[in-house]
Amino acid sequence: MTMHRRQTPREFPPARRPLFAPLLLLASVVTLPARAADAPQPGNVAGPWSDYLQAGRFHVFSDSRIDREAPVWTELETLPQRVEETLGLSRQTTTFRVYLLRSRSEFQSAVARRFPDGIDRRALYIAEGDRHEIFVYRHLEFVTDLRHEAVHAILHAALPYLPLWLDEGLAAYFEIPPGQPASAHPYRRRLRWDWLLLRRRPDLRRLEGIDDPMALSAADYRECWGWTFWLLGRTETRKLLQEYLQAIAAGDPPGRFSDRLGAHVADPTAAMMQTVKSPPSPSPRRRLWRIRLPFPSRR
Numbered sequence: 001m002t003m004h005r006r007q008t009p010r011e012f013p014p015a016r017r018p019l020f021a022p023l024l025l026l027a028s029v030v031t032l033p034a035r036a037a038d039a040p041q042p043g044n045v046a047g048p049w050s051d052y053l054q055a056g057r058f059h060v061f062s063d064s065r066i067d068r069e070a071p072v073w074t075e076l077e078t079l080p081q082r083v084e085e086t087l088g089l090s091r092q093t094t095t096f097r098v099y100l101l102r103s104r105s106e107f108q109s110a111v112a113r114r115f116p117d118g119i120d121r122r123a124l125y126i127a128e129g130d131r132h133e134i135f136v137y138r139h140l141e142f143v144t145d146l147r148h149e150a151v152h153a154i155l156h157a158a159l160p161y162l163p164l165w166l167d168e169g170l171a172a173y174f175e176i177p178p179g180q181p182a183s184a185h186p187y188r189r190r191l192r193w194d195w196l197l198l199r200r201r202p203d204l205r206r207l208e209g210i211d212d213p214m215a216l217s218a219a220d221y222r223e224c225w226g227w228t229f230w231l232l233g234r235t236e237t238r239k240l241l242q243e244y245l246q247a248i249a250a251g252d253p254p255g256r257f258s259d260r261l262g263a264h265v266a267d268p269t270a271a272m273m274q275t276v277k278s279p280p281s282p283s284p285r286r287r288l289w290r291i292r293l294p295f296p297s298r299r
């Protein structure tokens with residue numbers, strides 16, 4: 001059984017509505033109302049499940065009314081394709097069950113029945129055989145938690161194995177909703193503080209040596225994101241990462257990714273730090289604002 005969990009507390013601002021939410025709402029045909037005849041059964045997870053919604057490959061069971069207008073469901077529907085295309089993975093059809101609980105106490109009750117050791121977590125992904133289950137509960141940041149756990153599910157459905165640093169790095173990378181740059185992740189700012197104040201230096205080989213999620217510190221999670229953010233932001237390193245994942249998918253012994261990286265990039269640590277430290281590229285809205293700056297009349 002593979003288990004992933006979110007730590008508590010976690011640093012992330014409340015989820016923001018994507019700018020293109022109205023467009024997505026028009027296309028929200030993926031959110032189907034529950035019908036006893038076609039709704040799948042919620043596995044062996046006891047309810048009461050009073051609402052159900054399908055968002056692509058995700059079957060969502062909730063103990064409270066689901067807001068079908070919320071952009072998150074369209075996001076969730078498109079997330080598998082986003083992840084698979086970004087990483088060069090073949091398209092999958094595996095489905096996932098999401099259990100959305102109304103409160104932390106309900107979450108703990110549901111998780112305790114399924115995985116007693118998981119009740120201290122803020123969200124949980126459990127993979128057992130062909131069954132992929134995500135537990136989340138409603139709070140200000142639950143959409144971020146849902147994205148994170150959904151990415152774990154998508155990855156583990158496509159790959160027989162994934163190094164922990166990359167598993168967590170990718171889950172954090174896709175926490176940012178579509179339409180926002182990856183550089184908008186709050187880990188970026190925190191990483192710079194880690195390096196400046198705590199004198200931490202990124203070390204991919206050290207991260208590769210950690211295979212127990214409980215051994216990953218909050219700063220380690222940020223570093224996992226930093227490596228992933230840097231790797232996916234450059235054509236050459238993105239290709240290296242895709243080839244690494246293809247080797248894993250094919251069942252070939254992939255070795256350490258750092259060995260492959262070292263053969264192509266002279267000083268990956270310096271390059272990664274430089275990218276994370278550089279100012280984020282301006283958003284389209286900001287660029288417009290800048291273009292308009294010289295024109296307003298001055299007093």
Ligand SMILES: [Zn+2]
Nearest residue numbers: 004005168171
């Ligand atoms: Zn995770």
